[in-house]
Amino acid sequence: MDYLQYFGIDWIAMVLTFLAIWQIGNKNKVGFMLMMLGNTSWIAVGYLTGSMAMIIANIIFLTMNLRAIIKWSQPTPEPSS
Known part of the structure; x- marks a missing residue:
């Protein structure tokens, strides 16, 4: 039962990564x-x-993703005309 070795966390991690x-x-x-x-x-x-x-x-990677969320949440400045 090697597939139970990591309690399925490896499968969850894989699925979450692909969905992300x-x-x-x-x-x-x-x-x-x-x-x-x-x-x-x-x-x-x-x-x-x-x-x-x-x-x-x-x-x-987690820290980089947190940074990306913060940067994507900031409003984009509109170019001045």
């Missing part, structure tokens, strides 16, 4: 939230596997 990429491709901010949930899931998988690289990488 799809939503970001559709220019939908929800994609960044989904990606942050995916990053959190990947951090959990990194913890379960003992992969410090996976944990660090996904903390950085």
Whole structure:
């Protein structure tokens, strides 16, 4: 039963990541939230596997996605005429 080794968190992380990429491709901010949930899931998988690289990488990705949400939420300045 190797597929239960990570309690399905790896599958959840994968699905969230793909959904996030799809939503970001559709220019939908929800994609960044989904990606942050995916990053959190990947951090959990990194913890379960003992992969410090996976944990660090996904903390950085999570921070970058938070930055993207903030930047996308700011109004775009209109060019002056």
